Amino acid sequence: MRVNRRHFAAGLATLVLGAPCARAADGEGGAVSLTYDDGLPSHLDVAAPALERRGLHGTFYVTWDNIVDRVRDWEKMPARGHELGAHTMHHPCNIGPLGPEPFADKEFRPLEAWLDKVAGAARPHDFAYPCDVTDLGPGSANIERARYEALLKRLGMISARNSEGPPNPATWVRRHPYRLQALAVGYDAQPLDVFNYLQRARHERRWAILVFHQVGAGPESDGAVTAAQHEALLDMVLAAGLAVRTVGEQMRRLTSG
Ligand SMILES: [Zn+2]
Numbered sequence: 001m002r003v004n005r006r007h008f009a010a011g012l013a014t015l016v017l018g019a020p021c022a023r024a025a026d027g028e029g030g031a032v033s034l035t036y037d038d039g040l041p042s043h044l045d046v047a048a049p050a051l052e053r054r055g056l057h058g059t060f061y062v063t064w065d066n067i068v069d070r071v072r073d074w075e076k077m078p079a080r081g082h083e084l085g086a087h088t089m090h091h092p093c094n095i096g097p098l099g100p101e102p103f104a105d106k107e108f109r110p111l112e113a114w115l116d117k118v119a120g121a122a123r124p125h126d127f128a129y130p131c132d133v134t135d136l137g138p139g140s141a142n143i144e145r146a147r148y149e150a151l152l153k154r155l156g157m158i159s160a161r162n163s164e165g166p167p168n169p170a171t172w173v174r175r176h177p178y179r180l181q182a183l184a185v186g187y188d189a190q191p192l193d194v195f196n197y198l199q200r201a202r203h204e205r206r207w208a209i210l211v212f213h214q215v216g217a218g219p220e221s222d223g224a225v226t227a228a229q230h231e232a233l234l235d236m237v238l239a240a241g242l243a244v245r246t247v248g249e250q251m252r253r254l255t256s257g
Contacts, residue, residue, distance in 0.1 A: 030201040030202050030205045030208065030242050031242055031250050032198060032207070032208040032209070032210065032237055032240065032244055033059055033208070033209045033246060033250055034051065034056065034057075034058045034059070034237065034244065035058065035059045035128065035209055035212070036058055036059070036060045036061065036211075036212045036213075036215070037087060037128055037211055037213055038063050038066055038087060038091065039060065039061070039066040039067040040213070040214060041070060042216045042217070043058075043060055043215065044070060044073050044077075046215045046216035046230070047212065048060075048077065050231050050234060052081075054238060056237075056238075056244050057081045058082050058083070058246070059084075059126060059248070060084055061085040061086065061127070061161070062074065062084055062085070062087055063087045063088055063089070063090070063130070064088075064110070064111050065089065065091065066091075074118070077118075078118060082246075083119075083123070083124065083126070083247065083249075084118070084119050084123070085124075085126035085128060085247065085248075086111050086112060086125070086128075086157075088108065088111065089106065089110055089111050090106075090107060091130045091131070092130060092131075093130060093131035093133055094133075095133060095135065095136050095137075096135050096136075096144075097137075100147060100150075103151070104151060109155075112125070124158055124246075124247065124249075124251060125157045125158050126157070126159045126160075126161070126247045126251070127152060127157045128160065128161040129160060129161065129162055132162055132163050134162075136151065148178075152178050157178070158177060158248070158255075159173075159180055159247060159248075160178035160179070161180040161181075161211075162180065162181055163184040163187075163211050164181060164183075164184070165181025165182065166181060166197075166200065167197065167200055167204065167206035167208040168206055168207040169207075170207070170254050173207065173254050173255070174255060177251070180209060182210065183197045183209070183210055183211065184213075185210055185225060187223050191233070194233060194236065197210075198236065198237065198240040198242060201242055202240055202242055207254070208242065210237070215227060215230045216230065
């Protein structure tokens with residue numbers, strides 16, 4: 001869906017102005033994770049500073065091709081309190097013809113080695129599916145997905161995130177850690193959708209995961225939000241009564257013990 005950015009801004013202003021007063025986000029009403037896909041320069045320059053001004057931390061799913069020009073800046077993100085997750089080396093959207101091991105060698109292992117180096121091997125090994133595709137190799141959709149999930153398990157991943165679906169119940173996360181559901185801001189999700197999604201997470205004590213792409217200046221795309229819209233959405237998150245946690249931290253809470 002093409003996003004009308006003027007409507008997006010108008011809806012956002014109404015919702016943020018009309019949002020209930022912020023209350024202590026103790027997590028009793030659920031949790032929310034702020035995730036950023038593709039390793040874009042605007043994540044370093046716009047998104048991360050906006051998070052830090054609010055004492056928040058994000059989960060950044062990086063693609064090597066996009067971070068290689070500023071790899072020194074990306075290496076500093078863990079020390080800034082942010083989490084780095086994998087989003088493959090080259091962001092392939094057509095993985096049907098690939099076998100699991102060549103796919104792992106080409107798209108996973110070099111990036112995992114870099115992530116281990118900059119964030120430590122004990123880091124949460126989180127992953128987000130490029131293009132939301134899970135059809136690895138031949139067979140039915142279920143067989144393809146099972147093949148992909150088996151590979152993620154072999155690679156030591158603890159979670160994998162899609163970009164669609166309702167907030168995650170804890171039982172779903174424990175049963176399907178490679179099927180984390182999320183809401184992609186800007187594509188089909190207008191401000192009212194984000195607001196309703198966060199409210200549902202709070203009322204049903206679920207885990208909401210928001211997905212951002214381009215933030216601030218840069219090429220126009222369906223998933224882009226301006227810096228001001230991003231800031232307003234962060235304020236909406238803070239007012240939602242949810243605990244804000246990185247993906248790895250929330251996975252640890254839901255799966256430990
Ligand atoms: Zn992506």
